[in-house]
Amino acid sequence: MxxxxxxxxxxxxxxxxxxxxxxxxxxxxxxxxxxxxxxxxxxxxxxxxxxxxxxxxxxxxxxxxxxxNPEAEVADDAGEVGFFAPHSWQPLALAVGGAIAFLGVIFGWWLLWWGLPIILIGLYGWVFEFYRGEDQNQ
The missing domain is CATH 1.20.58 (Methane Monooxygenase Hydroxylase; Chain G, domain 1)
Incomplete structure (x- = not known):
């Protein structure tokens, strides 16, 4: 780094x-x-x-x-990078909400009232998707 x-x-x-x-x-x-x-x-x-x-x-x-390390090999950085959700619909909700919100800049600011709730629902779902349902860690 x-x-x-x-x-x-x-x-x-x-x-x-x-x-x-x-x-x-x-x-x-x-x-x-x-x-x-x-x-x-x-x-x-x-x-x-x-x-x-x-x-x-x-x-x-x-x-x-x-x-x-200038003497390191590429394989030295191998291993687990982190945990990524294998199946999540939340990025789709964020993308749709973001697209609607950015269209509000073009067509009218009133579209933000439609895009912002979709963004907030997608963000909430993405943050808490492993705290509820069958994926909940105990």
Missing amino acids: KEQGKIFGGFAVFILIMAVVYGLWTTHSSHGTEAAGTTALFLAFGLCAFIGYYLAFTARRVDSGAGD
Whole structure:
């Protein structure tokens, strides 16, 4: 994780430099200023900085993995990654609700009133799907 944090940190610095250069370049152009690209680059810098900080902060708290060892083999990272639900309908509910909510941005904000309950039901079901029914752990 330490290496990934450094990669994202370096990428964030590169994007910050490019955002400043792009902002200055478009400010002095003959067509006027262009704020959307500059804003997008600064937001991309913020996202990369957040991810880099998270990875660097988490790397201090967990054991170093095979990715941090330059002499590691690919097989050193083999094993169980985590638990993933084998059969869940909740992502479908989240996708349908998200699609309806994003269509609300296009056609009218009133569609959010239809999409938001579907999103909340899907999110609730996904979080608590192993706390009820036949999948309940005792």
